[in-house]
Amino acid sequence: MPNHLPVPHDVVIAGAGPVGLMLACELRLAGVSVLVLEQAADPHSPLKRLPFGMRGLSAPTIEALYRRGMLDDIAAPQRAQDGRAAGHFAGIQFCHDDIDASKWRFRLPSPAGTSMAVEMASLESVLAARATAMGVEIRRGLGVQALEQSDDGVTIRAGGVTFHGRWLVGCDGGRSMVRKAASFEFTGTAPEFTGYSIAVEIADPDKLAPGRRYTPTGMYTYARPGTIAMVEFDGGAFHRSQPITREHVQAVLRRVSGTDVTLTALELATTWTDRACQATQYRSGRVLLAGDAAHIHSPLGGQGLNLGLGDAMNLGWKLAATVRGDAPAGLLDSYFGERHPVGAQVLDWSRAQVALMRPCRSSRALEAIIRDLIATPDCATYFAERVWGVSLRYDLGGGHPLVGRSVPDFELACGTKLGELLHDGRGLLLDFGARSALRAFADRRRDRISYVASDARDRLGLSAVLVRPDGFVAWATDIAPDPEETAQAAARWFGEPDAAYQKA
Ligand SMILES: Cc1cc2nc3c(=O)[nH]c(=O)nc-3n(C[C@H](O)[C@H](O)[C@H](O)COP(=O)(O)OP(=O)(O)OC[C@H]3O[C@@H](n4cnc5c(N)ncnc54)[C@H](O)[C@@H]3O)c2cc1C
Incomplete structure (x- = not known):
């Protein structure tokens, strides 16, 4: 070329x-x-x-x-x-009232x-x-x-x-x-089903139960007047193999819902699978x-x-x-x-x-167990952690338990929230103790890292935190920070300081 x-x-x-x-x-x-x-x-x-x-x-x-x-x-x-x-897991909902957010120490x-x-x-x-x-x-x-x-x-x-x-x-x-x-x-793994998202006009909507339904032949979710998501376990055979017609989706909906519901118009349709x-x-x-x-x-x-x-x-x-x-x-x-x-x-x-x-008996048995579990505080909290992504932690090789996690949104003494200081996409060194050694270090790294010295409404027991540009914690300490350790953590993510800044 x-x-x-x-x-x-x-x-x-x-x-x-x-x-x-x-x-x-x-x-x-x-x-x-x-x-x-x-x-x-x-x-x-x-x-x-x-x-x-x-x-x-x-x-x-x-x-x-x-x-x-x-x-x-x-x-x-x-x-x-x-x-x-x-939120939900396979359509089984967990509830706010059951979630114990106090377990999330760093939020x-x-x-x-x-x-x-x-x-x-x-x-x-x-x-x-x-x-x-x-x-x-x-x-x-x-x-x-x-x-x-x-x-x-x-x-x-x-x-x-x-x-x-x-x-x-x-x-x-x-x-x-x-x-x-x-x-x-x-x-990865091959698809088990073709999923459909369709907007339709229905002659006899009362034949469909609103909400999500598991049936002996698949699953459908119906929201009035005519929004339907449905899944047919065909091994993903239909997906992108043929045009999606009203006749086809009606036939699938009849099979999956176990009704003789009639669709009078197909306004919008798309298909997807569970290929992973x-x-x-x-x-x-x-x-x-x-x-x-x-x-x-x-x-x-x-x-x-x-x-x-x-x-x-x-x-x-x-x-x-x-x-x-x-x-x-x-x-x-x-x-x-x-x-x-x-x-x-x-x-x-x-x-x-x-x-x-x-659509099998063993999956319905599993569903019943998950329904019971998800209503308990421990499980609701677990599902919330996974679905909301609050348990995300990169393995950055040990250190403080905050390392690798999204930085908490500290409220600084002036009322500013930490998230507001990350607009420019630079790294940030947050020094709760305003120490001269850390300030001197930050001066040498000001090409890459902003320095903020401030107390916070709730420091979560921390003394200093180094945040990467993506908002994840590179390094943190509960005790008076060692500038050498801070410098090593910074070098790992931001490289060595430019010569011009090194001299500063
Ligand atoms: C029904 C449905 C519901 C979903 N619900 C959720 C949800 O609630 N939460 C969630 O997190 N995710 C959900 N997803 C998944 C989410 O939509 C996708 O993961 C997301 O859109 C992926 O974004 P993307 O930018 O990687 O890809 P896409 O959104 O697919 O964008 C890719 C872009 O690349 C363009 N393109 C394709 N080929 C080329 C080419 N050769 N050259 C140049 N451009 C090209 C396309 O036109 C498109 O604009 C859902 C998906 C579906 C189908």
């Missing part, structure tokens, strides 16, 4: 879905140039709007949006209603709660507007078709045009062309994967978007440091090391839900 573009972008991203756009914003925040190539000419789709475009966000995602100052824009039209129902009250709902269309439009305002170039109607790597970059063919980037990230969804073109291995696969590596040379391009699973658990946005937050600052040339050894590889296990857990979580949904 010819390599004729005069100025290659630092990073080319395939896919302007939520993950590609979030990653683009993170990279620009860290000062690298970004081009996004999107296959679809038009970003709008009825499937991104309510009811099918509804997505549940969990704590790490909401915290990321809050820390970058986007939460109000995204949350404004549709904050989740706080009813008794707090403090924050504008970023633990769960909320958004519309995909609104999330994407907020992210696209932010990316554009930051200087990201988004080109639509250009699907990546082929790529070729060299030692210093990647040449990309998209929509018949050639582009060049120093790095390429495939955020191009579950059927990722980047993943295939760069020969990533993608392994994950790339065995997230990086091949100068090509990386994030979001659905790196992992797919059943949407029933409602976690894929959260997983992908977590990838973007984790990858952005690490790839930016690599592009700038100031990344410490192993920083970029820690993206896979940290995010692959999180993805694997989510895939297993979705497989466990499929096992419970199977």
Whole structure:
């Protein structure tokens, strides 16, 4: 392929879905140039709007949006209603009243709660507007078709045009062309069912019971007047094999509901499966994967978007440091090391839900047991931890129990919340004791790390905390900090200080 573009972008991203756009914003925040190539000419789709475009966000995602100052824009039209129902596992609800949040030692009250709902269309439009305002170039109607790597970059063919980037990230969804073109291995488990999301007109709606129903032949969820999600255990055979017609979905609905319900019109329909696969590596040379391009699973658990946005937050600052040339050894590889296990857990979580949904006696027996357990405080708390993502902790190799967790939203003495200090995407050293040795250290690292000396309303027993750009704790101590130890932790994530700052 010819390599004729005069100025290659630092990073080319395939896919302007939520993950590609979030990653683009993170990279620009860290000062690298970004081009996004999107296959679809038009970003709008009825499937991104309510009811099918509804997505549940969990704590790490909401915290990321809050820390970058986007939460109000995204949350404004549709904050989740706080009813008794707090979330679900395979449709079995756990309740707020049963959750013992006092077990979460490192969570403090924050504008970023633990769960909320958004519309995909609104999330994407907020992210696209932010990316554009930051200087990201988004080109639509250009699907990546082929790529070729060299030692210093990647040449990309998209929509018949050639582009060049120093790095390429495939955020191009579950059927990722980047993943295939760069020969990533993608392994996992085969589908057991075809799932349908349909908007229909029903002649005799009383034949369907509202809410979620498990039946001897599958599962359906019905919301009046005509929104239905249903699952038929056909081994995933129908998905994308034929056009979705009214006659077909009526036949499936009749089988799954065990009724002779009649559909008079099919307004909107899409199918999905529970195929669960994950790339065995997230990086091949100068090509990386994030979001659905790196992992797919059943949407029933409602976690894929959260997983992908977590990838973007984790990858952005690490790839930016690599592009700038100031990344410490192993920083970029820690993206896979940290995010692959999180993805694997989510895939297993979705497989466990499929096992419970199977139309067989043993699954109904399992369902009955889970229903009993989920109503107990210990189990409700466990399910909330998993579904809301509050148990997420990267294994950063020991140290304080806060290390590897999302930083608590400390309220500083002046009333400012910590999350408000993370808008610029830099690291942050929070020194509750205002010690001169830490200040002197921070002065030498001011190229990468902001320094904040303040007491807090509740310090959680801490003395100092070093926060990574993605909002996760790199280092923390309950006792008077040793500047040498602080310097080592900083060097691990931020590299050695520039000579100019070293002298300061
Ligand atoms: C019915 C349903 C309900 C769901 N509910 C939830 C939920 O409640 N919570 C949750 O966390 N997740 C949920 N998910 C999953 C979530 O929607 C996905 O995980 C998320 O959209 C993945 O984002 P992405 O940016 O990785 O991929 P996508 O959203 O698929 O975006 C990929 C983008 O890449 C573009 N593209 C494709 N090929 C190319 C190419 N060759 N070149 C350039 N661009 C390309 C596409 O046009 C698209 O814009 C649900 C999914 C479904 C189907």
